[in-house]
Amino acid sequence: MSYTIAEKILLKHCGQKTIKPGEFIEANVDVALANDITAPLAISEFKKSGFKQVFNKNKIVLVPDHFAPAKDLKSANQCKILADFAKEQGIKNYFEIGQMGIEHALLPEKGIVLPGDLIIGADSHTCTYGALGAYATGMGSTDLARAYIDGKCWLKVPASLKFIYNGKLNKWVGGKDLILFTIGQIGVDGALYKVMEFCGPVIKKLGMDDRFSICNMAIEAGARAGLIAPDAITKKFVACFKRKAKYYQSDPDAVYEKTYTWDISALEPLVACPHLPSNVKPVSSLKDIKVDQVVIGSCTNGRISDLRIAAKLLKGKKAASGVKLIIFPATQKIYLQAVKEGLAEIFVKAGGVFSTPTCGPCLGGHMGILAEGEVAIATTNRNFLGRMGSPKSFVYLSNPAVAAASAITGKITHPEKIK
Amino acid sequence: MIIKGKVHKFADDINTDDIIAAKYLVSTDPQELGKRCMETICPNFSQEVSPGDIIVAGRNFGCGSSREHAPVAIKGCGISAVIAKSFAAIFFRNAINIGLPFLESLDVDKINHGDLIEIDLTTGVVKNITQDKDYKTQAFPSFLQQIVQSGGLINWVKKCTKSR
Numbered sequence: 001m002s003y004t005i006a007e008k009i010l011l012k013h014c015g016q017k018t019i020k021p022g023e024f025i026e027a028n029v030d031v032a033l034a035n036d037i038t039a040p041l042a043i044s045e046f047k048k049s050g051f052k053q054v055f056n057k058n059k060i061v062l063v064p065d066h067f068a069p070a071k072d073l074k075s076a077n078q079c080k081i082l083a084d085f086a087k088e089q090g091i092k093n094y095f096e097i098g099q100m101g102i103e104h105a106l107l108p109e110k111g112i113v114l115p116g117d118l119i120i121g122a123d124s125h126t127c128t129y130g131a132l133g134a135y136a137t138g139m140g141s142t143d144l145a146r147a148y149i150d151g152k153c154w155l156k157v158p159a160s161l162k163f164i165y166n167g168k169l170n171k172w173v174g175g176k177d178l179i180l181f182t183i184g185q186i187g188v189d190g191a192l193y194k195v196m197e198f199c200g201p202v203i204k205k206l207g208m209d210d211r212f213s214i215c216n217m218a219i220e221a222g223a224r225a226g227l228i229a230p231d232a233i234t235k236k237f238v239a240c241f242k243r244k245a246k247y248y249q250s251d252p253d254a255v256y257e258k259t260y261t262w263d264i265s266a267l268e269p270l271v272a273c274p275h276l277p278s279n280v281k282p283v284s285s286l287k288d289i290k291v292d293q294v295v296i297g298s299c300t301n302g303r304i305s306d307l308r309i310a311a312k313l314l315k316g317k318k319a320a321s322g323v324k325l326i327i328f329p330a331t332q333k334i335y336l337q338a339v340k341e342g343l344a345e346i347f348v349k350a351g352g353v354f355s356t357p358t359c360g361p362c363l364g365g366h367m368g369i370l371a372e373g374e375v376a377i378a379t380t381n382r383n384f385l386g387r388m389g390s391p392k393s394f395v396y397l398s399n400p401a402v403a404a405a406s407a408i409t410g411k412i413t414h415p416e417k418i419k
Numbered sequence: 420m421i422i423k424g425k426v427h428k429f430a431d432d433i434n435t436d437d438i439i440a441a442k443y444l445v446s447t448d449p450q451e452l453g454k455r456c457m458e459t460i461c462p463n464f465s466q467e468v469s470p471g472d473i474i475v476a477g478r479n480f481g482c483g484s485s486r487e488h489a490p491v492a493i494k495g496c497g498i499s500a501v502i503a504k505s506f507a508a509i510f511f512r513n514a515i516n517i518g519l520p521f522l523e524s525l526d527v528d529k530i531n532h533g534d535l536i537e538i539d540l541t542t543g544v545v546k547n548i549t550q551d552k553d554y555k556t557q558a559f560p561s562f563l564q565q566i567v568q569s570g571g572l573i574n575w576v577k578k579c580t581k582s583r
Contacts, residue, residue: 037486041487041488045573049576066444072445074446124484138485139509140487140509140513140516140517141487142487142513142571146516150580154572189432189507222507222508276432363436364436364440365441382436386437386459387436391459
């Protein structure tokens with residue numbers, strides 16, 4: 001039998017001799033992740049079930065990152081449920097603020113997720129870890145509660161789609177633009193219940209940060225997972241971790257439901273306009289769109305290379321008058337690195353807010369809610385109606401370079417315009 | 420099992436932020452979440468719903484986040500079932516796991532807002548009482564039927580654990 005990477009990982013974890021797309025399987029998970037929004041429901045379901053001990057305390061990860069540092073009393077109570085459960089069950093992978101980071105940047109950084117793993121997370125952007133060559137997929141709280149009981153999950157084996165990117169990336173174009181382009185082409189349900197496998201010469205040259213950005217947004221096309229084959233770049237990224245990774249490659253004659261091949265040499269930075277991630281336009285086609293807020297960060301684009309790109313443009317510049325510039329590094333390690341490299345100073349001198357890691361503004365939680373009529377450009381992953389605050393606000397999605405350039409001019413701007 | 424109720428019609432790509440905005444995710448209480456269901460796109464939705472009513476929507480219903488609060492809010496405001504052309508994958512499994520009945524049908528364009536419909540969950544037949552029409556839907560695969568019939572995922576796991 002010939003298999004894709006995704007099928008090989010699922011086969012390895014379900015104990016069957018063969019698998020095929022469409023089949024229901026029960027699989028053993030390597031990591032079960034939840035956050036301060038989804039874990040309280042999972043923990044409550046687990047407790048109601050009558051089981052006392054989690055199946056394996058070392059495979060459970062709890063990250064209070066959405067409304068943390070606690071934004072109000074109710075969120076404080078939710079975060080405390082995680083802390084108490086971690087203590088009660090002896091779960092060591094619980095990350096309090098100060099060690100915490102946005103989960104999808106934190107887990108790869110700590111080596112908690114590795115190539116070849118089957119990872120389930122009660123957060124839709126769990127698909128980010130596919131960049132490592134892992135099968136990572138978002139589920140609900142009850143799925144997590146079930147995994148707490150016996151370490152398993154049910155899955156329908158998805159068919160795979162192959163995306164081949166040829167050519168050479170232009171300046172200021174990165175992983176974020178590739179995934180926005182892809183979603184623009186296939187639509188928000190273009191990969192519904194499928195695996196997206198990203199490959200081709202362009203992907204092979206990308207660093208891990210760009211690869212994480214791409215896989216992070218596979219869910220915005222409806223995909224169950226987004227994967228990139230592990231290579232020398234992946235191996236270098238995970239070399240420092242103790243646990244052993246397993247590297248899978250798709251067989252040459254593996255079956256894909258559809259293959260898309262694009263030459264992206266002419267691609268310029270893209271912007272997803274309100275209110276869908278598929279409403280994608282080239283940045284140069286957007287004229288005179290004034291912005292009130294610029295958000296740089298998140299599980300999509302809050303990594304060190306994203307901050308370096310933003311700092312390159314913002315160095316010695318100021319955010320335009322009336323523009324709220326919010327920059328939030330994704331983890332404490334990235335935060336410290338940004339301080340050491342002088343990026344934090346560049347952001348503060350530019351009139352920006354340099355925040356502690358949190359999912360806050362991305363989902364309209366806290367730390368930068370939009371008022372009625374306000375417009376934001378953000379390096380986040382969703383621009384649904386009301387996503388960042390008022391149902392009468394507007395969110396545009398872009399890469400960090402476009403966001404930083406737009407902060408300087410006060411309107412959506414191609415980074416090449418900044419001298 | 421027969422479900423009967425008035426139709427509340429929605430478009431394609433109804434996302435989980437539409438179903439329950441993130442600011443309300445500081446609660447897991449079905450009634451509290453139910454009061455805020457669909458608030459962003461339909462401010463008075465929870466008041467317009469009578470217990471037993473049915474949501475009928477287009478493609479990709481429930482896209483976006485993994486928040487199980489979305490199907491919980493739908494149940495919490497009194498909706499008894501959702502019919503859509505297609506469902507986003509995480510919403511689909513959340514609905515199965517918590518026991519919110521839902522059906523996939525390409526006939527949803529023929530159903531109007533306010534129609535009275537009746538769903539037979541055993542046969543998958545949807546009867547439009549207002550228009551005097553029947554529509555067929557796809558039955559769930561047997562694996563998923565087992566979970567639903569057990570009363571949700573946790574009960575199913577408990578049953579399986581006992582029988583091992």
